[in-house]
Amino acid sequence: MKVNVVKNVLRANDIVAQENRSVFKDKGVLALNLISSPGSGKTTLLEKTLPVLSPDKSIVLVGDLETTRDAERVAPHALNATQINTGLSCHLYANQIAQSLSALPLDDAQYLFIENVGNMVCPGEFDLGENLKIILLSVPEGDDKVAKYPTIFRVADLILLTKCELLDILPFDVQRVKEDLAKLNSNTTLLPFSSFKGDGMDVWIDWLKQKRQESIGAQAKFVTE
Amino acid sequence: MKVNVVKNVLRANDIVAQENRSVFKDKGVLALNLISSPGSGKTTLLEKTLPVLSPDKSIVLVGDLETTRDAERVAPHALNATQINTGLSCHLYANQIAQSLSALPLDDAQYLFIENVGNMVCPGEFDLGENLKIILLSVPEGDDKVAKYPTIFRVADLILLTKCELLDILPFDVQRVKEDLAKLNSNTTLLPFSSFKGDGMDVWIDWLKQKRQESIGAQAKFVTE
Numbered sequence: 001m002k003v004n005v006v007k008n009v010l011r012a013n014d015i016v017a018q019e020n021r022s023v024f025k026d027k028g029v030l031a032l033n034l035i036s037s038p039g040s041g042k043t044t045l046l047e048k049t050l051p052v053l054s055p056d057k058s059i060v061l062v063g064d065l066e067t068t069r070d071a072e073r074v075a076p077h078a079l080n081a082t083q084i085n086t087g088l089s090c091h092l093y094a095n096q097i098a099q100s101l102s103a104l105p106l107d108d109a110q111y112l113f114i115e116n117v118g119n120m121v122c123p124g125e126f127d128l129g130e131n132l133k134i135i136l137l138s139v140p141e142g143d144d145k146v147a148k149y150p151t152i153f154r155v156a157d158l159i160l161l162t163k164c165e166l167l168d169i170l171p172f173d174v175q176r177v178k179e180d181l182a183k184l185n186s187n188t189t190l191l192p193f194s195s196f197k198g199d200g201m202d203v204w205i206d207w208l209k210q211k212r213q214e215s216i217g218a219q220a221k222f223v224t225e
Numbered sequence: 226m227k228v229n230v231v232k233n234v235l236r237a238n239d240i241v242a243q244e245n246r247s248v249f250k251d252k253g254v255l256a257l258n259l260i261s262s263p264g265s266g267k268t269t270l271l272e273k274t275l276p277v278l279s280p281d282k283s284i285v286l287v288g289d290l291e292t293t294r295d296a297e298r299v300a301p302h303a304l305n306a307t308q309i310n311t312g313l314s315c316h317l318y319a320n321q322i323a324q325s326l327s328a329l330p331l332d333d334a335q336y337l338f339i340e341n342v343g344n345m346v347c348p349g350e351f352d353l354g355e356n357l358k359i360i361l362l363s364v365p366e367g368d369d370k371v372a373k374y375p376t377i378f379r380v381a382d383l384i385l386l387t388k389c390e391l392l393d394i395l396p397f398d399v400q401r402v403k404e405d406l407a408k409l410n411s412n413t414t415l416l417p418f419s420s421f422k423g424d425g426m427d428v429w430i431d432w433l434k435q436k437r438q439e440s441i442g443a444q445a446k447f448v449t450e
Contacts, residue, residue: 037262140391
């Protein structure tokens with residue numbers, strides 16, 4: 001009984017996620033789902049990324065149980081920043097994204113960043129309609145997390161190893177992370193990153209721009225067929 | 226429909242949790258539910274605590290999606306260490322604890338530590354039958370987490386501010402945490418703690434011993450009534 005209910009919830013979520021994906025495609029918006037533990041640096045990443053990438057072309061949707069703190073932090077750098085409070089839910093659902101879309105200036109946007117609730121498990125199971133999933137793993141969390149939380153690492157399009165300025169002072173074996181990743185997901189990249197010092201920022205910005213170009217190219221091809 | 230299913234799941238969980246609590250009471254075991262984000266230091270805390278507290282009187286149940294790494298780490302310091310793999314679930318259920326109890330040497334134990342899946346949300350909603358909930362908040366996660374993840378901080382009996390040796394090098398306002406906590410939960414204590422340097426260890430060990438004495442006293446009183 002319970003398994004069936006969970007399957008139905010996931011199926012309903014996937015239907016709405018596909019509708020969201022169609023909207024993003026129509027609007028030429030690259031949608032990115034940012035997933036990590038609490039405190040891995042998702043909001044700080046956005047504060048540093050948006051001014052460099054495209055401040056007046058980026059929309060941010062932020063999921064949190066309570067408070068509007070994170071949306072307030074990124075708002076000065078974004079075309080629009082909207083907080084979605086999830087109450088008791090440990091992840092965002094596709095319908096929460098769908099309900100937000102009508103109020104967003106998608107015609108003027110190139111990027112939509114969705115900052116998920118801080119959680120290394122369930123956000124990996126619920127498609128929001130994004131084009132790509134970005135996982136943040138911070139150095140203080142330790143080098144054993146990939147094998148212990150495989151759900152999100154299996155679906156990662158890119159993994160940012162955040163707070164990498166702490167690699168000098170905390171025990172962390174990057175090779176162990178790479179080996180665990182190789183067993184789970186051969187289609188992802190691990191990028192050492194520091195919002196504090198700027199390591200990895202150029203590669204990250206180029207990656208985003210390239211992925212948007214690929215997305216627009218795919219869209220144009222689709223329209224002409 | 227979904228709300229009713231969730232309520233039924235929680236109600237069923239609570240019934241089993243009460244049965245677990247009765248077992249712990251009968252056996253004179255103090256059961257502690259350790260809750261935190263991934264990488265806040267739950268396993269390291271146990272590695273440091275058990276040898277000081279009572280290595281041959283402590284049982285550990287460890288919840289993780291996959292791997293047996295954490296149980297292997299604490300096993301040398303415990304009377305028994307058992308891993309519970311939760312698959313896709315982001316928290317332990319009371320029935321997973323109940324199913325483990327028959328194989329555990331509870332007659333010889335004084336303490337049962339339950340290391341929950343690393344997650345700041347759902348473990349706060351699912352009673353396992355524990356006597357007390359211990360929340361770990363690590364300094365690298367940031368000083369804004371109490372208000373953003375109120376579910377677990379509302380139910381905390383004790384909060385360990387772990388990795389407090391990093392207070393010297395990372396921005397973290399302890400006063401902000403205290404103020405956010407004061408709004409949520411007046412029955413908890415915030416204890417700065419360092420498994421690396423030993424800060425807070427004496428207070429933590431004394432707290433555990435005192436809570437077990439209170440638990441046994443309450444049990445004795447119950448028996449004579």
